[in-house]
Amino acid sequence: MADGTPRLYLVYLDADATPRPAPELAELAPGLYLVRTARSRSQVYHALKRRFAPRRLLVAPLDGDPKFKGVRPGALAWLRATGDRDA
Known part of the structure; x- marks a missing residue:
């Protein structure tokens, strides 16, 4: 975001x-991640596209913290530690 x-x-x-583990990145399942960053969607998309040259790539902003089940251990703890809202 610009601000x-x-x-x-x-x-x-x-x-x-x-991707290698990083504080702003949480793997939910193989190929599925949460990213918390001040970068814009376009910046995140292009950075991942340049770095990994993937065949498939999706970057979607979330309005709030997602609900999930059956994902990698530690995902909820990461979400709570990096966010301002309750998960």
């Missing part, structure tokens, strides 16, 4: 491209 406020994005990145 520097961190925003939450849902990212799908094909399984051939696997």
